[in-house]
Amino acid sequence: MYGADLTEIHDLIHESRGKDYGAEARELTRRVLRLRPNASSLLDVACGTGAHLRHFAGFFDRVAGIELSEPMVHAARRALPDVPVHVGDMRAFDLDARFDVVTCMFGSIGYATTEAELHAVLASFARHLTAKGVVAVDPWWFPETYLDGHVSADVTTAAGRTVARVSHSTREGTACRMDVHYVVADARGGARHFTETHRISLFTREAYETAFRAAGLAVEYIPGPHSGRGLFLGVAP
Structure with missing residues:
Protein backbone atom coordinates (compact mmCIF):
# COMPACT_ATOMS: atom_id res chain seq x y z
CA MET A 1 0.00 0.00 0.00
CA PRO A 143 0.73 -12.37 -18.68
CA GLU A 144 1.68 -12.26 -22.37
CA THR A 145 2.26 -8.48 -22.48
CA TYR A 146 4.20 -8.19 -19.22
CA LEU A 147 7.98 -7.65 -19.59
CA ASP A 148 9.72 -9.86 -17.03
CA GLY A 149 12.82 -8.19 -15.60
CA HIS A 150 11.83 -4.71 -16.82
CA VAL A 151 13.94 -1.86 -15.44
CA SER A 152 12.78 1.75 -15.52
CA ALA A 153 14.64 4.90 -14.44
CA ASP A 154 13.59 8.55 -14.30
CA VAL A 155 14.85 11.80 -12.78
CA THR A 156 12.87 15.02 -12.52
CA THR A 157 13.30 18.41 -10.85
CA ALA A 158 10.47 20.76 -9.88
CA ALA A 159 10.10 23.56 -7.35
CA GLY A 160 13.65 23.08 -6.10
CA ARG A 161 13.28 19.37 -5.44
CA THR A 162 14.86 16.54 -7.45
CA VAL A 163 13.35 13.06 -7.49
CA ALA A 164 14.99 9.94 -8.93
CA ARG A 165 13.04 6.71 -9.44
CA VAL A 166 14.46 3.31 -10.40
CA SER A 167 12.26 0.21 -10.58
CA HIS A 168 12.83 -3.47 -11.30
CA SER A 169 9.94 -5.83 -12.00
CA THR A 170 10.08 -9.61 -12.04
CA ARG A 171 7.50 -12.36 -12.39
CA GLU A 172 6.45 -14.27 -9.27
CA GLY A 173 4.02 -17.00 -10.22
CA THR A 174 0.82 -15.35 -11.47
CA ALA A 175 1.93 -11.89 -10.38
CA CYS A 176 4.79 -9.46 -10.76
CA ARG A 177 6.92 -8.08 -7.96
CA MET A 178 8.01 -4.49 -8.48
CA ASP A 179 10.77 -3.09 -6.29
CA VAL A 180 11.03 0.69 -6.56
CA HIS A 181 13.81 2.89 -5.16
CA TYR A 182 13.40 6.63 -4.73
CA VAL A 183 15.92 9.36 -3.92
CA VAL A 184 14.46 12.75 -3.06
CA ALA A 185 16.73 15.77 -2.57
CA ASP A 186 16.31 19.47 -1.91
CA ALA A 187 18.46 22.29 -0.55
CA ARG A 188 16.95 22.29 2.93
CA GLY A 189 16.61 18.59 3.68
CA GLY A 190 19.42 17.14 1.59
CA ALA A 191 18.93 13.68 0.07
CA ARG A 192 16.84 10.82 1.43
CA HIS A 193 16.16 7.35 0.08
CA PHE A 194 13.19 5.03 0.47
CA THR A 195 11.85 1.92 -1.22
CA GLU A 196 8.45 0.42 -1.96
CA THR A 197 7.58 -3.11 -3.07
CA HIS A 198 4.38 -3.91 -4.94
CA ARG A 199 2.91 -7.28 -5.89
CA ILE A 200 0.51 -6.87 -8.79
CA SER A 201 -1.49 -9.72 -10.33
CA LEU A 202 -1.08 -10.65 -13.99
Missing part, protein backbone atom coordinates in the same frame (compact mmCIF):
# COMPACT_ATOMS: atom_id res chain seq x y z
CA TYR A 2 1.30 3.45 -0.86
CA GLY A 3 2.89 5.26 2.08
CA ALA A 4 3.37 8.90 3.03
CA ASP A 5 6.80 9.22 1.38
CA LEU A 6 5.50 8.15 -2.02
CA THR A 7 2.27 10.13 -1.70
CA GLU A 8 4.32 13.33 -1.48
CA ILE A 9 6.00 12.80 -4.87
CA HIS A 10 3.63 10.39 -6.65
CA ASP A 11 2.04 12.77 -9.16
CA LEU A 12 5.28 14.68 -9.80
CA ILE A 13 7.24 11.59 -10.79
CA HIS A 14 4.53 10.07 -12.97
CA GLU A 15 3.74 13.33 -14.76
CA SER A 16 7.47 13.70 -15.45
CA ARG A 17 7.35 10.24 -17.04
CA GLY A 18 4.68 11.50 -19.48
CA LYS A 19 1.48 10.48 -17.73
CA ASP A 20 -1.27 12.95 -18.68
CA TYR A 21 -4.07 12.55 -16.15
CA GLY A 22 -6.22 15.17 -17.86
CA ALA A 23 -5.98 13.55 -21.30
CA GLU A 24 -6.77 10.12 -19.85
CA ALA A 25 -9.81 11.49 -18.01
CA ARG A 26 -11.09 13.25 -21.14
CA GLU A 27 -10.67 10.19 -23.35
CA LEU A 28 -12.29 7.86 -20.85
CA THR A 29 -15.19 10.29 -20.41
CA ARG A 30 -15.66 10.41 -24.18
CA ARG A 31 -15.86 6.63 -24.37
CA VAL A 32 -18.20 6.36 -21.39
CA LEU A 33 -20.60 8.99 -22.72
CA ARG A 34 -20.98 6.99 -25.92
CA LEU A 35 -22.41 4.19 -23.80
CA ARG A 36 -24.29 6.35 -21.28
CA PRO A 37 -24.88 9.79 -22.85
CA ASN A 38 -26.66 11.24 -19.81
CA ALA A 39 -24.11 10.09 -17.22
CA SER A 40 -23.79 12.73 -14.49
CA SER A 41 -22.09 10.96 -11.57
CA LEU A 42 -18.80 9.11 -11.18
CA LEU A 43 -16.99 7.13 -8.51
CA ASP A 44 -13.22 6.69 -8.92
CA VAL A 45 -12.05 3.57 -7.06
CA ALA A 46 -8.41 3.44 -5.93
CA CYS A 47 -8.35 7.16 -6.66
CA GLY A 48 -4.91 7.75 -5.15
CA THR A 49 -4.15 11.44 -4.69
CA GLY A 50 -7.16 12.39 -6.83
CA ALA A 51 -5.09 13.13 -9.92
CA HIS A 52 -7.74 11.71 -12.29
CA LEU A 53 -10.61 12.69 -10.02
CA ARG A 54 -9.83 16.40 -10.22
CA HIS A 55 -10.36 16.20 -14.00
CA PHE A 56 -13.44 13.98 -13.76
CA ALA A 57 -14.92 16.67 -11.50
CA GLY A 58 -14.99 18.97 -14.52
CA PHE A 59 -16.95 16.46 -16.64
CA PHE A 60 -19.54 15.13 -14.18
CA ASP A 61 -21.97 16.89 -11.84
CA ARG A 62 -21.22 14.60 -8.89
CA VAL A 63 -17.97 12.76 -8.24
CA ALA A 64 -16.49 10.81 -5.34
CA GLY A 65 -13.40 8.74 -4.66
CA ILE A 66 -12.41 5.76 -2.57
CA GLU A 67 -8.85 4.76 -1.68
CA LEU A 68 -7.21 2.26 0.70
CA SER A 69 -4.05 4.27 1.43
CA GLU A 70 -4.82 6.81 4.15
CA PRO A 71 -1.93 9.14 3.20
CA MET A 72 -3.30 9.28 -0.34
CA VAL A 73 -6.83 9.89 0.96
CA HIS A 74 -5.53 12.86 2.94
CA ALA A 75 -3.75 14.20 -0.15
CA ALA A 76 -6.88 13.82 -2.29
CA ARG A 77 -9.02 15.56 0.31
CA ARG A 78 -6.58 18.48 0.45
CA ALA A 79 -6.57 18.77 -3.34
CA LEU A 80 -10.35 18.34 -3.67
CA PRO A 81 -11.98 19.78 -0.54
CA ASP A 82 -15.47 19.72 -2.09
CA VAL A 83 -15.28 16.08 -3.24
CA PRO A 84 -16.08 13.14 -0.91
CA VAL A 85 -13.05 10.84 -0.73
CA HIS A 86 -13.57 7.71 1.35
CA VAL A 87 -11.16 5.25 2.93
CA GLY A 88 -12.04 1.78 1.67
CA ASP A 89 -10.95 -1.48 0.08
CA MET A 90 -12.04 -2.00 -3.53
CA ARG A 91 -12.72 -5.68 -2.79
CA ALA A 92 -15.50 -4.91 -0.31
CA PHE A 93 -16.99 -1.46 0.18
CA ASP A 94 -20.46 0.02 0.56
CA LEU A 95 -20.97 3.75 0.14
CA ASP A 96 -24.78 3.52 0.23
CA ALA A 97 -24.81 5.40 -3.09
CA ARG A 98 -24.98 4.63 -6.79
CA PHE A 99 -23.18 6.23 -9.71
CA ASP A 100 -23.60 6.31 -13.47
CA VAL A 101 -19.89 5.56 -13.89
CA VAL A 102 -17.38 3.64 -11.76
CA THR A 103 -13.73 3.91 -12.76
CA CYS A 104 -10.55 2.15 -11.64
CA MET A 105 -7.43 3.63 -13.20
CA PHE A 106 -3.66 3.13 -13.49
CA GLY A 107 -3.69 -0.68 -13.25
CA SER A 108 -4.86 -0.49 -9.62
CA ILE A 109 -7.21 -3.43 -10.05
CA GLY A 110 -4.09 -5.62 -10.22
CA TYR A 111 -3.80 -5.34 -6.44
CA ALA A 112 -6.55 -7.95 -6.23
CA THR A 113 -4.45 -10.99 -5.37
CA THR A 114 -6.60 -13.83 -6.78
CA GLU A 115 -9.31 -14.32 -9.36
CA ALA A 116 -11.79 -14.70 -6.49
CA GLU A 117 -10.77 -11.24 -5.29
CA LEU A 118 -11.05 -9.91 -8.86
CA HIS A 119 -14.64 -11.17 -8.91
CA ALA A 120 -15.27 -9.47 -5.55
CA VAL A 121 -13.91 -6.19 -6.91
CA LEU A 122 -16.15 -6.22 -9.98
CA ALA A 123 -19.14 -7.20 -7.84
CA SER A 124 -18.45 -4.21 -5.58
CA PHE A 125 -18.29 -1.93 -8.61
CA ALA A 126 -21.54 -3.30 -10.03
CA ARG A 127 -23.36 -2.81 -6.71
CA HIS A 128 -22.62 0.90 -6.93
CA LEU A 129 -23.97 1.38 -10.48
CA THR A 130 -27.23 2.92 -11.57
CA ALA A 131 -29.24 1.12 -14.26
CA LYS A 132 -27.27 1.06 -17.52
CA GLY A 133 -24.26 2.40 -15.63
CA VAL A 134 -20.71 1.87 -16.92
CA VAL A 135 -17.64 0.39 -15.25
CA ALA A 136 -14.32 1.49 -16.80
CA VAL A 137 -11.17 -0.39 -15.78
CA ASP A 138 -7.62 0.40 -16.82
CA PRO A 139 -6.08 -3.06 -16.21
CA TRP A 140 -2.58 -4.09 -15.27
CA TRP A 141 -0.57 -6.05 -17.84
CA PHE A 142 -1.70 -9.44 -19.12
CA PHE A 203 -4.68 -11.57 -14.76
CA THR A 204 -5.52 -12.77 -18.26
CA ARG A 205 -7.93 -10.90 -20.48
CA GLU A 206 -10.29 -13.87 -20.12
CA ALA A 207 -10.13 -13.62 -16.30
CA TYR A 208 -11.13 -9.95 -16.44
CA GLU A 209 -13.97 -10.63 -18.86
CA THR A 210 -15.24 -13.55 -16.77
CA ALA A 211 -15.28 -11.34 -13.67
CA PHE A 212 -17.18 -8.59 -15.50
CA ARG A 213 -19.80 -11.06 -16.72
CA ALA A 214 -20.11 -12.69 -13.29
CA ALA A 215 -20.94 -9.21 -11.94
CA GLY A 216 -23.73 -8.92 -14.50
CA LEU A 217 -21.89 -6.55 -16.83
CA ALA A 218 -21.70 -6.77 -20.61
CA VAL A 219 -17.98 -6.27 -21.27
CA GLU A 220 -15.89 -4.87 -24.11
CA TYR A 221 -12.08 -4.74 -24.24
CA ILE A 222 -10.41 -1.87 -26.12
CA PRO A 223 -6.72 -2.47 -26.89
CA GLY A 224 -4.26 0.39 -27.02
CA PRO A 225 -4.98 3.02 -24.35
CA HIS A 226 -3.05 3.44 -21.10
CA SER A 227 0.45 2.69 -22.37
CA GLY A 228 -0.83 -0.38 -24.20
CA ARG A 229 -2.61 -2.02 -21.27
CA GLY A 230 -5.97 -1.23 -22.87
CA LEU A 231 -9.35 -0.53 -21.30
CA PHE A 232 -12.29 -2.65 -20.18
CA LEU A 233 -15.80 -1.18 -20.37
CA GLY A 234 -18.68 -2.97 -18.68
CA VAL A 235 -22.33 -1.94 -18.93
CA ALA A 236 -25.01 -2.83 -16.40
CA PRO A 237 -28.48 -4.02 -17.46
Whole structure:
Protein backbone atom coordinates (compact mmCIF):
# COMPACT_ATOMS: atom_id res chain seq x y z
CA MET A 1 0.00 0.00 0.00
CA TYR A 2 1.30 3.45 -0.86
CA GLY A 3 2.89 5.26 2.08
CA ALA A 4 3.37 8.90 3.03
CA ASP A 5 6.80 9.22 1.38
CA LEU A 6 5.50 8.15 -2.02
CA THR A 7 2.27 10.13 -1.70
CA GLU A 8 4.32 13.33 -1.48
CA ILE A 9 6.00 12.80 -4.87
CA HIS A 10 3.63 10.39 -6.65
CA ASP A 11 2.04 12.77 -9.16
CA LEU A 12 5.28 14.68 -9.80
CA ILE A 13 7.24 11.59 -10.79
CA HIS A 14 4.53 10.07 -12.97
CA GLU A 15 3.74 13.33 -14.76
CA SER A 16 7.47 13.70 -15.45
CA ARG A 17 7.35 10.24 -17.04
CA GLY A 18 4.68 11.50 -19.48
CA LYS A 19 1.48 10.48 -17.73
CA ASP A 20 -1.27 12.95 -18.68
CA TYR A 21 -4.07 12.55 -16.15
CA GLY A 22 -6.22 15.17 -17.86
CA ALA A 23 -5.98 13.55 -21.30
CA GLU A 24 -6.77 10.12 -19.85
CA ALA A 25 -9.81 11.49 -18.01
CA ARG A 26 -11.09 13.25 -21.14
CA GLU A 27 -10.67 10.19 -23.35
CA LEU A 28 -12.29 7.86 -20.85
CA THR A 29 -15.19 10.29 -20.41
CA ARG A 30 -15.66 10.41 -24.18
CA ARG A 31 -15.86 6.63 -24.37
CA VAL A 32 -18.20 6.36 -21.39
CA LEU A 33 -20.60 8.99 -22.72
CA ARG A 34 -20.98 6.99 -25.92
CA LEU A 35 -22.41 4.19 -23.80
CA ARG A 36 -24.29 6.35 -21.28
CA PRO A 37 -24.88 9.79 -22.85
CA ASN A 38 -26.66 11.24 -19.81
CA ALA A 39 -24.11 10.09 -17.22
CA SER A 40 -23.79 12.73 -14.49
CA SER A 41 -22.09 10.96 -11.57
CA LEU A 42 -18.80 9.11 -11.18
CA LEU A 43 -16.99 7.13 -8.51
CA ASP A 44 -13.22 6.69 -8.92
CA VAL A 45 -12.05 3.57 -7.06
CA ALA A 46 -8.41 3.44 -5.93
CA CYS A 47 -8.35 7.16 -6.66
CA GLY A 48 -4.91 7.75 -5.15
CA THR A 49 -4.15 11.44 -4.69
CA GLY A 50 -7.16 12.39 -6.83
CA ALA A 51 -5.09 13.13 -9.92
CA HIS A 52 -7.74 11.71 -12.29
CA LEU A 53 -10.61 12.69 -10.02
CA ARG A 54 -9.83 16.40 -10.22
CA HIS A 55 -10.36 16.20 -14.00
CA PHE A 56 -13.44 13.98 -13.76
CA ALA A 57 -14.92 16.67 -11.50
CA GLY A 58 -14.99 18.97 -14.52
CA PHE A 59 -16.95 16.46 -16.64
CA PHE A 60 -19.54 15.13 -14.18
CA ASP A 61 -21.97 16.89 -11.84
CA ARG A 62 -21.22 14.60 -8.89
CA VAL A 63 -17.97 12.76 -8.24
CA ALA A 64 -16.49 10.81 -5.34
CA GLY A 65 -13.40 8.74 -4.66
CA ILE A 66 -12.41 5.76 -2.57
CA GLU A 67 -8.85 4.76 -1.68
CA LEU A 68 -7.21 2.26 0.70
CA SER A 69 -4.05 4.27 1.43
CA GLU A 70 -4.82 6.81 4.15
CA PRO A 71 -1.93 9.14 3.20
CA MET A 72 -3.30 9.28 -0.34
CA VAL A 73 -6.83 9.89 0.96
CA HIS A 74 -5.53 12.86 2.94
CA ALA A 75 -3.75 14.20 -0.15
CA ALA A 76 -6.88 13.82 -2.29
CA ARG A 77 -9.02 15.56 0.31
CA ARG A 78 -6.58 18.48 0.45
CA ALA A 79 -6.57 18.77 -3.34
CA LEU A 80 -10.35 18.34 -3.67
CA PRO A 81 -11.98 19.78 -0.54
CA ASP A 82 -15.47 19.72 -2.09
CA VAL A 83 -15.28 16.08 -3.24
CA PRO A 84 -16.08 13.14 -0.91
CA VAL A 85 -13.05 10.84 -0.73
CA HIS A 86 -13.57 7.71 1.35
CA VAL A 87 -11.16 5.25 2.93
CA GLY A 88 -12.04 1.78 1.67
CA ASP A 89 -10.95 -1.48 0.08
CA MET A 90 -12.04 -2.00 -3.53
CA ARG A 91 -12.72 -5.68 -2.79
CA ALA A 92 -15.50 -4.91 -0.31
CA PHE A 93 -16.99 -1.46 0.18
CA ASP A 94 -20.46 0.02 0.56
CA LEU A 95 -20.97 3.75 0.14
CA ASP A 96 -24.78 3.52 0.23
CA ALA A 97 -24.81 5.40 -3.09
CA ARG A 98 -24.98 4.63 -6.79
CA PHE A 99 -23.18 6.23 -9.71
CA ASP A 100 -23.60 6.31 -13.47
CA VAL A 101 -19.89 5.56 -13.89
CA VAL A 102 -17.38 3.64 -11.76
CA THR A 103 -13.73 3.91 -12.76
CA CYS A 104 -10.55 2.15 -11.64
CA MET A 105 -7.43 3.63 -13.20
CA PHE A 106 -3.66 3.13 -13.49
CA GLY A 107 -3.69 -0.68 -13.25
CA SER A 108 -4.86 -0.49 -9.62
CA ILE A 109 -7.21 -3.43 -10.05
CA GLY A 110 -4.09 -5.62 -10.22
CA TYR A 111 -3.80 -5.34 -6.44
CA ALA A 112 -6.55 -7.95 -6.23
CA THR A 113 -4.45 -10.99 -5.37
CA THR A 114 -6.60 -13.83 -6.78
CA GLU A 115 -9.31 -14.32 -9.36
CA ALA A 116 -11.79 -14.70 -6.49
CA GLU A 117 -10.77 -11.24 -5.29
CA LEU A 118 -11.05 -9.91 -8.86
CA HIS A 119 -14.64 -11.17 -8.91
CA ALA A 120 -15.27 -9.47 -5.55
CA VAL A 121 -13.91 -6.19 -6.91
CA LEU A 122 -16.15 -6.22 -9.98
CA ALA A 123 -19.14 -7.20 -7.84
CA SER A 124 -18.45 -4.21 -5.58
CA PHE A 125 -18.29 -1.93 -8.61
CA ALA A 126 -21.54 -3.30 -10.03
CA ARG A 127 -23.36 -2.81 -6.71
CA HIS A 128 -22.62 0.90 -6.93
CA LEU A 129 -23.97 1.38 -10.48
CA THR A 130 -27.23 2.92 -11.57
CA ALA A 131 -29.24 1.12 -14.26
CA LYS A 132 -27.27 1.06 -17.52
CA GLY A 133 -24.26 2.40 -15.63
CA VAL A 134 -20.71 1.87 -16.92
CA VAL A 135 -17.64 0.39 -15.25
CA ALA A 136 -14.32 1.49 -16.80
CA VAL A 137 -11.17 -0.39 -15.78
CA ASP A 138 -7.62 0.40 -16.82
CA PRO A 139 -6.08 -3.06 -16.21
CA TRP A 140 -2.58 -4.09 -15.27
CA TRP A 141 -0.57 -6.05 -17.84
CA PHE A 142 -1.70 -9.44 -19.12
CA PRO A 143 0.73 -12.37 -18.68
CA GLU A 144 1.68 -12.26 -22.37
CA THR A 145 2.26 -8.48 -22.48
CA TYR A 146 4.20 -8.19 -19.22
CA LEU A 147 7.98 -7.65 -19.59
CA ASP A 148 9.72 -9.86 -17.03
CA GLY A 149 12.82 -8.19 -15.60
CA HIS A 150 11.83 -4.71 -16.82
CA VAL A 151 13.94 -1.86 -15.44
CA SER A 152 12.78 1.75 -15.52
CA ALA A 153 14.64 4.90 -14.44
CA ASP A 154 13.59 8.55 -14.30
CA VAL A 155 14.85 11.80 -12.78
CA THR A 156 12.87 15.02 -12.52
CA THR A 157 13.30 18.41 -10.85
CA ALA A 158 10.47 20.76 -9.88
CA ALA A 159 10.10 23.56 -7.35
CA GLY A 160 13.65 23.08 -6.10
CA ARG A 161 13.28 19.37 -5.44
CA THR A 162 14.86 16.54 -7.45
CA VAL A 163 13.35 13.06 -7.49
CA ALA A 164 14.99 9.94 -8.93
CA ARG A 165 13.04 6.71 -9.44
CA VAL A 166 14.46 3.31 -10.40
CA SER A 167 12.26 0.21 -10.58
CA HIS A 168 12.83 -3.47 -11.30
CA SER A 169 9.94 -5.83 -12.00
CA THR A 170 10.08 -9.61 -12.04
CA ARG A 171 7.50 -12.36 -12.39
CA GLU A 172 6.45 -14.27 -9.27
CA GLY A 173 4.02 -17.00 -10.22
CA THR A 174 0.82 -15.35 -11.47
CA ALA A 175 1.93 -11.89 -10.38
CA CYS A 176 4.79 -9.46 -10.76
CA ARG A 177 6.92 -8.08 -7.96
CA MET A 178 8.01 -4.49 -8.48
CA ASP A 179 10.77 -3.09 -6.29
CA VAL A 180 11.03 0.69 -6.56
CA HIS A 181 13.81 2.89 -5.16
CA TYR A 182 13.40 6.63 -4.73
CA VAL A 183 15.92 9.36 -3.92
CA VAL A 184 14.46 12.75 -3.06
CA ALA A 185 16.73 15.77 -2.57
CA ASP A 186 16.31 19.47 -1.91
CA ALA A 187 18.46 22.29 -0.55
CA ARG A 188 16.95 22.29 2.93
CA GLY A 189 16.61 18.59 3.68
CA GLY A 190 19.42 17.14 1.59
CA ALA A 191 18.93 13.68 0.07
CA ARG A 192 16.84 10.82 1.43
CA HIS A 193 16.16 7.35 0.08
CA PHE A 194 13.19 5.03 0.47
CA THR A 195 11.85 1.92 -1.22
CA GLU A 196 8.45 0.42 -1.96
CA THR A 197 7.58 -3.11 -3.07
CA HIS A 198 4.38 -3.91 -4.94
CA ARG A 199 2.91 -7.28 -5.89
CA ILE A 200 0.51 -6.87 -8.79
CA SER A 201 -1.49 -9.72 -10.33
CA LEU A 202 -1.08 -10.65 -13.99
CA PHE A 203 -4.68 -11.57 -14.76
CA THR A 204 -5.52 -12.77 -18.26
CA ARG A 205 -7.93 -10.90 -20.48
CA GLU A 206 -10.29 -13.87 -20.12
CA ALA A 207 -10.13 -13.62 -16.30
CA TYR A 208 -11.13 -9.95 -16.44
CA GLU A 209 -13.97 -10.63 -18.86
CA THR A 210 -15.24 -13.55 -16.77
CA ALA A 211 -15.28 -11.34 -13.67
CA PHE A 212 -17.18 -8.59 -15.50
CA ARG A 213 -19.80 -11.06 -16.72
CA ALA A 214 -20.11 -12.69 -13.29
CA ALA A 215 -20.94 -9.21 -11.94
CA GLY A 216 -23.73 -8.92 -14.50
CA LEU A 217 -21.89 -6.55 -16.83
CA ALA A 218 -21.70 -6.77 -20.61
CA VAL A 219 -17.98 -6.27 -21.27
CA GLU A 220 -15.89 -4.87 -24.11
CA TYR A 221 -12.08 -4.74 -24.24
CA ILE A 222 -10.41 -1.87 -26.12
CA PRO A 223 -6.72 -2.47 -26.89
CA GLY A 224 -4.26 0.39 -27.02
CA PRO A 225 -4.98 3.02 -24.35
CA HIS A 226 -3.05 3.44 -21.10
CA SER A 227 0.45 2.69 -22.37
CA GLY A 228 -0.83 -0.38 -24.20
CA ARG A 229 -2.61 -2.02 -21.27
CA GLY A 230 -5.97 -1.23 -22.87
CA LEU A 231 -9.35 -0.53 -21.30
CA PHE A 232 -12.29 -2.65 -20.18
CA LEU A 233 -15.80 -1.18 -20.37
CA GLY A 234 -18.68 -2.97 -18.68
CA VAL A 235 -22.33 -1.94 -18.93
CA ALA A 236 -25.01 -2.83 -16.40
CA PRO A 237 -28.48 -4.02 -17.46
